Structures are given as structure tokens and as C-alpha cells.
Amino acid sequence: CLQRIQGGKLKAKIEGHAIKDGEITPACAQSCPTNALVFGNVNDPESRVAKLIQEERSYLLLADLDTQPNVFYMTKVRNSEKAILE
Numbered sequence: 219c220l221q222r223i224q225g226g227k228l229k230a231k232i233e234g235h236a237i238k239d240g241e242i243t244p245a246c247a248q249s250c251p252t253n254a255l256v257f258g259n260v261n262d263p264e265s266r267v268a269k270l271i272q273e274e275r276s277y278l279l280l281a282d283l284d285t286q287p288n289v290f291y292m293t294k295v296r297n298s299e300k301a302i303l304e
Contacts, residue, residue: 219244239265260288 226242239258247255258267270276275293279285 219246 222244223242226237230237230241237259239262242257244255244257247253247257256267256270258265260268260271262268270292271290273292275295276290277293278287278290281287
């Protein structure tokens with residue numbers, strides 16, 4: 219993955235532009251048939267990954283312990299219908 223990231227950075231630098239969203243894809247994300255892995259710049263508010271981590275289903279493991287993880291997880295939607303309260 220490091221080689222792909224560095225290669226993408228170098229290519230963008232040579233071409234004289236910033237790295238575009240989705241321009242670099244690590245092997246793990248490329249080979250995932252369900253697109254469950256998303257790679258991108260969380261500092262770019264327009265990137266796909268930044269939009270995903272803003273969703274209410276997004277969470278971090280051990281964030282309460284100030285571990286500062288950089289991998290976000292999405293909860294599974296188990297019941298999409300709202301409960302009827304009486």
C-alpha cells in the first residue's frame with residue numbers, strides 16, 4: 219500500500235495537481251468485492267471518506283481512551299423501520 223500511495227503522490231506532483239479523491243486505491247480496498255474499505259483524505263470535506271465518517275453510523279474503537287485511531291467503522295443497519303411507541 220505504501221508504494222501505491224507514494225506512487226500516486228509522485229504522479230500528482232509531476233503532473234502538477236493535487237491528489238484527487240479516489241485517485242489512489244490501496245490493494246486491500248481494490249480487492250474488496252463489497253467496497254467495504256474506503257481510502258481517502260479525511261481532511262478534504264468533499265471526499266467520499268470524509269462524508270462517510272460524518273454519518274451517524276460512524277464510530278471509532280477505544281476513542282474514549284484518547285487512542286486517536288485513524289480507522290473508522292460503520293455500524294450495521296439491522297432494522298430500518300422505526301419503532302411504534304404507544
